[in-house]
Amino acid sequence: MPIKNNRLTAEEYEQNFSDLHPPFDSRESALVEANRCLFCYDAPCTKSCPTEINIPKFIKQISTDNVKGSAHTIFVSNIMGAGCSRVCPVEKLCEGSCVYNLMEETPISIARLQRYATEQALQKKWKLFERKPATGKKVAIVGAGPAGLSCAHVLSREGVDVTIYEKESKGGGLMTYGIAAYKVTPQFCEEEVKYITSVGGINIKYNQELGKHISLAELQQSYDAVFLGFGVGLARQLNIPGEELEGVVDAIRFIYDIRADAFHTVPVGDKVVVIGMGMTAIDAATQAKRLGAKEVTLVYRRTQSEMPCTEAELDIAKLDGCSIIWLAAPAMIKGAHGKATQLVCNTMQLGEPDASGRRSPVESGETFTLDVDMIIKAAGQIPFVELVNNNQLKHAHGKVVTQMNGSTNIPGVFAGGDCVNGGKEVVDAVQDGKLGARAILEYLNV
Missing domain, CATH: 3.50.50.60 (FAD/NAD(P)-binding domain)
Structure with missing residues (x-):
């Protein structure tokens, strides 16, 4: 009973790791599904989305062939909406809250519709956001995962220059390194990171680990604020x-x-x-x-x-x-x-x-x-207890303790994502990044 590699043929690997949930095969298929939506007032699907995407709105935009507008509606709330459409446990979030469940009918395929709009945005490189003039403010972010990228995008749109320090050689965090390959490919993750950073004003420095190559004290001296999104992983x-x-x-x-x-x-x-x-x-x-x-x-x-x-x-x-x-x-x-x-x-x-x-x-x-x-x-997984201790961050069993806006016990230092919540969904980390960015903008008076 040996442990060995190269067990299958190239064709078998390709088949086994093919897309778990294939996208709509045509525009017509997407339109048919979009037109099933009841466009509920005070929609339960939106309430169950941690990033509060206006789901009826983006589906309505698809049904009227306004796919670019649909992608913008999604990205305003969740800049990683393309990746989340592939990996979110929608059965316990938006689709699980769809009113069709109460009628014992199949819920709207919200994730596939979200993927339909967002993947076109990535593939066609739609420029859906204009960056405001530079404010002269600089923010450092630790971790190019969902929380860090979400925070960076919001800050950059407001004219703040962002530098992300990432310990791996690629961005995306959990999306790139921690999710099954049949859900989302590393190639897709790379495209998503490029799309997010294409807004401008975001520089990612790879192979830079907090506590090894950089210190929190150094970041505090060089930047106006710091956001920590280094996740968990032990x-x-x-x-x-x-x-x-x-x-x-x-x-x-x-x-x-x-x-x-x-x-x-x-x-x-x-x-x-x-x-x-x-x-x-x-x-x-x-x-x-x-x-x-x-x-x-x-x-x-x-x-x-x-x-x-x-x-x-x-x-x-x-x-x-x-x-x-x-x-x-x-x-x-x-x-x-x-x-x-x-x-x-x-x-x-x-x-x-x-x-x-x-x-x-x-x-x-x-x-x-x-x-x-x-x-x-x-x-x-367990948090990086030694890392948070070494940086004098208040924590609970290794999880960084923050206020509702993401601020830590250290002035000017904010945190979000798995390093705070101990390991939730990608979409939760994205929301933490958004909230952290808003708090930083308020802190910087931008």
Whole structure:
């Protein structure tokens, strides 16, 4: 049961990682769907969008063939609207709130309509925003992910010069490095970053990491304000015997390698177990299967009712042939010759609710064993505690503490996105970037 790469043909890789939700195949198809919309007053879909996109308006604009106006309506609220149309869990946001659900009818395909308008904007390079004259103010942003890019775009439109410091060699953050390749490609992410920065006044300095190449103190001295959007990214460890064995990998690293390298270069096992049931766990499991793993099993310590991922995401894993074992928690990893060969799990049962409101899993006293050659840990991510401590930022267990407007305990320093909320959706980070930019503009009296 070896862990190896290059398991499939080029054609199989292309098929396995093709677009999960293809766009409308014609203008006519988009118009038919747009004309289904009831254009609700006080629309619940808009209320459920973290960035408050005026959804009935942009759909109405599509229905009247004003696609450029539709894209502008989307981008005013969410400059990463093109990417979000591919990766947002719309079933629990806008589409989940569509009134058609109350009629037991299929909700409007809001995401596909959003993609229809925004991708044309990117492809045709529509210039939908004019930058105001330069104000002479300068702002530094740490992190070229959704929060940082959103903040930068709002600031730049108002004439503020922005410099983004990004530790990776490409922008996009989670969109580029942390999401399944069949949802959004690195090439698309690169196009989206270029489109966002094309407004002007935004300079991205790559391979620049806070705490390593630059310091917060230096940024404070050189800029009028600072926005921190460095996210999270440290994998939560299992802290069980055998975790150090060969074949035990972090889901974050596994997905990163798939995003950064060619599919055929990423090794995967025959019998893979993924620990966790969040979006990252689903992405890791489905991609392991699509890389050529023969068996993929998801292990989760609670039941389906408590899982962090959506039903739609779980269905993707099931359709890909992944198995799920509920009420099971890893207890020990056994190995031979330094390589993982078995995962011993405790059978769990649900007890009283924990601080999050979910019922806490407790051991039943029974165990079972799974044969494995690869274990992917997707038990969550933890904040950069050392980084925030070293910069004297007020925090709660590593999550930067901010006011409603994104301001931190340090005057002139703002923060948003995953480094504040601990890891939510891309669209939440975009909204944090917007709010942070507005607070910075007020702080700078722009």
